[in-house]
Amino acid sequence: MSAVRCIDLCKTYRQGDQDIKALDHVTLEIKQGGFVCLSAPSGGGKTTLLNAIGGLDSPDSGEVWIAGKRIDNLSKGDLAQLRLTQIGFVFQAYNLIPVLTARENVEFVMQVQGVPANERQEKSTAILEEVGLKGLESRRPAEMSGGQQQRVAVARAIVSRPELVLADEPTANLDSKTSDELMQLFVELNEHHNTTFVIATHDQRVMSYARRLIRMLDGRIVDDINQRAA
Amino acid sequence: MRALAVVSMLAWRNLWRNHRRTIVMVSAITIAVWAMIFMTALMRGMVNDMIRDGIRALPGHVQVHHPDFRDDPSINNLIPMSDAALTAAFSRSDLDGWSSRVKVPAIISSERESRGVTLIGVDPELEQSIEGIGSNVAEGRNLEDVNDGGVIIGRKLAEKLDTELGKRVVLMSQDPDNEIADRGYRVVGLFEANLELQEEIFVFAGKATLQKMLGIENQVTEVAVLAADYRDVSDETEQVRALMNGDVEVLPWQELNNYLGSMLKVMDGFVLVWMIVVFLALSFGLVNTLVMAVFERVREIGLMLALGMRPASILGQIIVESILLLIIGLILGNTLAWASVVPLQDGIDISAVAQGMEMFGASSILYPELTLDDIVLANVVVLVLGFFASLSPAWRASRYEPIEAITKV
Numbered sequence: 001m002s003a004v005r006c007i008d009l010c011k012t013y014r015q016g017d018q019d020i021k022a023l024d025h026v027t028l029e030i031k032q033g034g035f036v037c038l039s040a041p042s043g044g045g046k047t048t049l050l051n052a053i054g055g056l057d058s059p060d061s062g063e064v065w066i067a068g069k070r071i072d073n074l075s076k077g078d079l080a081q082l083r084l085t086q087i088g089f090v091f092q093a094y095n096l097i098p099v100l101t102a103r104e105n106v107e108f109v110m111q112v113q114g115v116p117a118n119e120r121q122e123k124s125t126a127i128l129e130e131v132g133l134k135g136l137e138s139r140r141p142a143e144m145s146g147g148q149q150q151r152v153a154v155a156r157a158i159v160s161r162p163e164l165v166l167a168d169e170p171t172a173n174l175d176s177k178t179s180d181e182l183m184q185l186f187v188e189l190n191e192h193h194n195t196t197f198v199i200a201t202h203d204q205r206v207m208s209y210a211r212r213l214i215r216m217l218d219g220r221i222v223d224d225i226n227q228r229a230a
Numbered sequence: 231m232r233a234l235a236v237v238s239m240l241a242w243r244n245l246w247r248n249h250r251r252t253i254v255m256v257s258a259i260t261i262a263v264w265a266m267i268f269m270t271a272l273m274r275g276m277v278n279d280m281i282r283d284g285i286r287a288l289p290g291h292v293q294v295h296h297p298d299f300r301d302d303p304s305i306n307n308l309i310p311m312s313d314a315a316l317t318a319a320f321s322r323s324d325l326d327g328w329s330s331r332v333k334v335p336a337i338i339s340s341e342r343e344s345r346g347v348t349l350i351g352v353d354p355e356l357e358q359s360i361e362g363i364g365s366n367v368a369e370g371r372n373l374e375d376v377n378d379g380g381v382i383i384g385r386k387l388a389e390k391l392d393t394e395l396g397k398r399v400v401l402m403s404q405d406p407d408n409e410i411a412d413r414g415y416r417v418v419g420l421f422e423a424n425l426e427l428q429e430e431i432f433v434f435a436g437k438a439t440l441q442k443m444l445g446i447e448n449q450v451t452e453v454a455v456l457a458a459d460y461r462d463v464s465d466e467t468e469q470v471r472a473l474m475n476g477d478v479e480v481l482p483w484q485e486l487n488n489y490l491g492s493m494l495k496v497m498d499g500f501v502l503v504w505m506i507v508v509f510l511a512l513s514f515g516l517v518n519t520l521v522m523a524v525f526e527r528v529r530e531i532g533l534m535l536a537l538g539m540r541p542a543s544i545l546g547q548i549i550v551e552s553i554l555l556l557i558i559g560l561i562l563g564n565t566l567a568w569a570s571v572v573p574l575q576d577g578i579d580i581s582a583v584a585q586g587m588e589m590f591g592a593s594s595i596l597y598p599e600l601t602l603d604d605i606v607l608a609n610v611v612v613l614v615l616g617f618f619a620s621l622s623p624a625w626r627a628s629r630y631e632p633i634e635a636i637t638k639v
Contacts, residue, residue, distance in 0.1 A: 056536055056633040077540060084538025091636065097530055099243035111236050112539055156537075 001068050003164055003196040004030040004053055009062035011048055022048040023059060024219035032163065033194040035187065037201055037210035045219040046200040047168055053198060054087055054166045055079040067163055084112060088157030092169035095153035096141040102128065103137040106155045113160060127155045131185055147178035154182065158189055167199045171206055183209045233543045241551035244523065255519045256559050259612070262512040263563020264570065266505045266608040271571050271598040277497045278599055281460070283424045284490040285483050290329070290454030291463040292470050293486055297479045299451060305334050305406050308449045310476040316453060319473045325466060327456035329356035332440050334451065336403040338383070338433055340391035347387070347433045349401055351440030354378070370395045370419035378436035380418030384429025388420055395420060401433065405445045413443045461494065501604060505611045513619040520552055520623040531627050532635025545628035552620030553613070560609055571600045
């Protein structure tokens with residue numbers, strides 16, 4: 001079964017007097033356990049595609065399927081439930097809730113899911129150790145570096161073992177060393193937990209970690225490369 | 231339930247995120263709640279004092295008269311039961327206090343002045359039980375029994391008549407045959423009342439002495455009954471009606487003095503209006519605080535929605551934040567109001583403006599009255615209206631589109 005399937009997706013934005021085609025008949029399938037990078041110049045449609053896959057944005061036409069379930073016609077409440085239980089998100093910036101500690105941020109999704117406190121604590125302790133943040137559990141976002149904050153965001157995204165993790169420019173605000181560490185972490189999680197990763201980026205270094213690279217331009221997929229095979 | 235735990239924690243943390251703003255808002259709520267409760271306690275104290283003074287002047291909470299007595303308070307409108315029959319009936323009841331009286335209009339004359347007064351013949355023993363004005367003798371002695379030959383007059387009346395304790399005065403009224411009935415009395419006591427007007431118009435004599443003067447042995451014009459709680463005298467009114475035979479009028483104080491009776495209702499309405507007005511002034515600050523709090527957290531709200539938090543939880547988070555703010559303000563406001571009222575239990579001397587106050591029946595000492603009903607009303611008004619005031623910013627926050635909110639600069 002496919003982790004993600006997009007069929008003939010179209011999305012047009014109006015900017016001033018112009019219609020901008022953010023998605024132009026995009027069809028795409030990603031298998032479970034895939035490690036995919038969406039690459040495009042700014043305005044190329046990668047973030048719009050990622051948002052459509054994550055149920056954060058609705059396409060004008062076409063279909064989006066996640067784990068065999070069509071989601072583009074779901075209600076807001078059902079989409080919220082889908083994001084809560086099946087998808088992990090890592091955004092470019094402003095990833096964490098400032099008034100919560102690193103541990104509380106990691107536990108946030110589980111708490112909304114209704115996971116018991118002891119189970120939450122057990123899982124958050126393990127995942128924070130896994131992402132190299134042991135000892136920083138009580139720090140608030142303002143007391144951590146950008147890299148550490150992104151690690152907390154990654155920990156939150158994967159702690160409840162979602163089938164799919166969507167990351168939008170996760171390394172945009174990080175230095176190269178921290179970017180490499182974060183990508184290494186993604187790869188390990190992908191390999192160990194068979195989690196599907198879809199990463200939108202225009203960073204060549206990030207693309208080099210992907211097993212599949214999808215290049216977009218003006219809302220269309222112009223290239224779909226299996227890098228491992230290559 | 232699980233959502234409530236999450237939103238409560240987030241609301242509490244966010245409350246102290248901008249602690250200066252929160253402290254300013256809590257201070258505003260505290261002062262508003264204090265103003266609601268403290269000012270209400272002052273007004274309630276003043277009005278209740280006016281009502282109690284009015285009831286003391288009636289006196290009693292329930293009165294029995296001949297049906298025509300209120301229109302024509304003359305000796306011709308006697309209660310059609312003998313005083314002995316009344317005493318027998320009321321003595322068997324379990325009423326807190328009662329007194330039968332003879333009340334007639336009269337002229338009092340000293341050797342220098344004459345004035346129109348209300349002459350009241352009382353049984354001093356029974357009168358104590360209804361806490362009438364005449365039982366508050368400040369100088370001299372009280373009446374000893376129903377046959378006492380002296381009178382008690384108000385201190386102000388003594389001044390007006392240019393007379394004093396121990397001097398004789400003449401009281402003149404009409405008997406049932408419309409003949410002049412008069413008698414000389416010695417002033418044996420001077421009473422004081424909160425209102426000078428009451429000191430000027432009431433004169434108390436022994437009931438039997440007055441009955442003899444007027445030629446109405448064993449008959450009275452009025453029975454006054456004291457109830458357990460002056461606010462609700464319906465039970466006592468029914469009890470007295472059951473005791474009476476013949477054509478009589480049994481009325482609670484609210485109907486005997488419509489002005490006093492309506493004051494209670496007017497006061498309750500005024501208190502509610504006052505609290506709502508104070509809250510409306512406060513609500514501008516509250517709504518502004520919440521709007522700012524939401525505006526500052528647009529991206530954060532977008533993030534929470536993107537992670538799967540439902541809009542209803544965002545709505546709840548802002549409302550809980552508002553309620554927490556209100557609860558802190560209420561606790562402090564209630565405490566401050568209590569701490570302000572307790573030291574003033576002995577009364578506030580407003581004698582500098584007492585004459586003006588007396589024009590509408592208030593005394594020169596103001597006793598604040600903190601009632602549970604008023605405290606509950608203030609708290610409920612703040613919480614309920616606060617809840618509604620916070621709905622608009624909370625609704626706006628819950629309507630954000632996650633992706634638009636998260637990318638907002």
